[in-house]
Amino acid sequence: MALIVVKFGGTSVGDIERIKNAASKVAQEVRRGNKVAVVVSAMAGVTDQLIAYCHGVTPHPNPREHDAVVATGEQVSAGLMAMALEQRGLNARSWQGWQARLRTDNGHNHARILDIDTTKLLDRLDKGEVAVLAGFQGVSEDGSITTLGRGGSDTSAVALAAALKADRCDIYTDVDGVYTADPRIVAKASKLSKISYEEMLELASLGAKVLQTRSVEMALRYRMSIQVLSTFENAIGSDLPGTLVTDEDETMENNPVTGIAHFLGAAKITLAEVTDTPGVAASIFSPLAQAGINVGAIVQTASNDGKTTNVTFTIPRGSLGRAEEIIKSEKEKIGYRNIITDSHIAKISLVGLGMRNRPGIAALMFQTLADKGINIQLIETSEINVSVVIAEDYLELALRALHTAFDLDMA
């Protein structure tokens, strides 16, 4: 008998029929003799509706009240899931964050999980009851409801699995696993049967939408393997046909590149002919940080006159207007000739643990793009990824060329 945590995302519980379908998967696991804890997201679209209500009331909703409102989405789906399980003859009970004593810090809207008191949960799981936890939420020290931020239900699931010392953590979503590249763009992309925590973390933070970054961080910290499955295609327990996110092992070293991520949500700003004096970087980036704008890659290049430099960096596309405003208002202080913005960029990242020991990965990437006539605007690297920023129009071409060049194409 195993203890399993099963998580269903928003599309997997998107309507009543889908909730019933998800319940049938849970029932199968119970019939196999397993103890099951379920974690659910809000029904698809509900969270957005609730956020829209908040912003209808005030442009800057009180974070505590925002969480109280938004957390209801998962409460509804947890209750409905428990009903659907009972309808199938199982004992089931919904648990809201405060009922499961999932304690978080006070960081409303993006709270971090401190711990989960599993005494009561384990007691009821031992009695054969299915626990249905409302994902995405917890309770703070002062008894307020907190939420974990976008995609937080994945994090809830991994935290619960770790706290319960579960044998498996299955995350049902609307894709059937992790691919070498987005299969909607790269027809030859193939599903990975396994991927290491570290690689998944890079892919998630570089734009792959399969799992939420923090959930992978947590999986890595607790060495809790995650199985990514599709609610719509995978039969539960059918020899694990999704992708297993787990510890690095030798089988993964075959190819230096495991997968290719891409990201379309960034914009680029270039400040031309910046006076090259000490402190100039601070004069650019401090006001942006104060405005809460996340700056990505930064590149500084000499400009034509040899006396000034050009500074280029990326920011989230949605912050472009505000960033431009701020930089223009600081023009005197920074000292630059003009500002050039571009929101038609794409970031492409090669990810693989194998890169650590293989030189030449970046070189092959640049050569492959050059051969297709694609100009590289920015470069960023880490131990296990190489990322480039290119013009958005070349995204598909670049992805397919790199997929082939790095031997990822399906045989």
Place this chain on the structure above:
Amino acid sequence: MALIVVKFGGTSVGDIERIKNAASKVAQEVRRGNKVAVVVSAMAGVTDQLIAYCHGVTPHPNPREHDAVVATGEQVSAGLMAMALEQRGLNARSWQGWQARLRTDNGHNHARILDIDTTKLLDRLDKGEVAVLAGFQGVSEDGSITTLGRGGSDTSAVALAAALKADRCDIYTDVDGVYTADPRIVAKASKLSKISYEEMLELASLGAKVLQTRSVEMALRYRMSIQVLSTFENAIGSDLPGTLVTDEDETMENNPVTGIAHFLGAAKITLAEVTDTPGVAASIFSPLAQAGINVGAIVQTASNDGKTTNVTFTIPRGSLGRAEEIIKSEKEKIGYRNIITDSHIAKISLVGLGMRNRPGIAALMFQTLADKGINIQLIETSEINVSVVIAEDYLELALRALHTAFDLDMA
């Protein structure tokens, strides 16, 4: 400085604009130097949507899970109201049932309030914070969310006012007070400036929809006066222009009849030629009670043959089909010739404390109806009401005639 509980019903918080409007009324009270606790219903329509979800999953939702799902409606409006108050520069905080420690029994879907621990609430009210309580809900001994049944937010408000020893309990709804009769039918109906708890209780239980019966019971028990006001017409604090539900006093004795209620939700069943033996009533009503069908007035009359009796009674209209089925399946056991059903009936009730000392009220009622050629099908009386059942078609005619006959017409 007074402590005031203000309650807003579902239409009063029916959309974002209305929530803002309600918040402005609260802000006025705070500016007058009062401490304010707000109780909110779910946004109009939301509770029905949530119930529909539950019944989409299963015809008999688990009551605990039903409550967990349905209580989210008030949680959302409480959070939004707190935001709207902050937007107006006030300090405000939403309180769910479990956060306010509004303890109830385990009667899911129709829980009864045991007590409210007001320590934390009072502490924050004293600091000038507006408390926004999610109505309709509480928490049971075992930490489950409970709901108080339809219209339960009125009960939440009165219970909170009693627990806080509030100076006033203002209930904002979509009508501007309690009328001598439904003003949509009786043009000459007038708004009562005061009404006693006992009369309001009778009116509410006899079909007047202004206040929920249990909330009036609670007001009576704790002698907590309720002011009924319209969100859309009454300016807050404007010399209390609604109806005050309060202790009986002399001013109320002027007229024996205070108001006329009507109810269209009943159906009538007549069993003709029932064998008149001991135990026959039990054989009719026990199976109905077991099926959870609420039986109202019962009348037994001799039938033409002098050996059998006719039994007539009312039930909720929605239960007619099931009741008929049950009675037909028990035909052998009960022993009757045939069953006649009628769902086109109306119940009209005169209510007034003054009736206690004035004979002839019922007689005048019957005469008034007779003069208009309206046949009385059933009669029920209590100390402070006389009710008759008539054909639904005569409802308006009867209401207007009685309103005039009992001197209730506006001068």
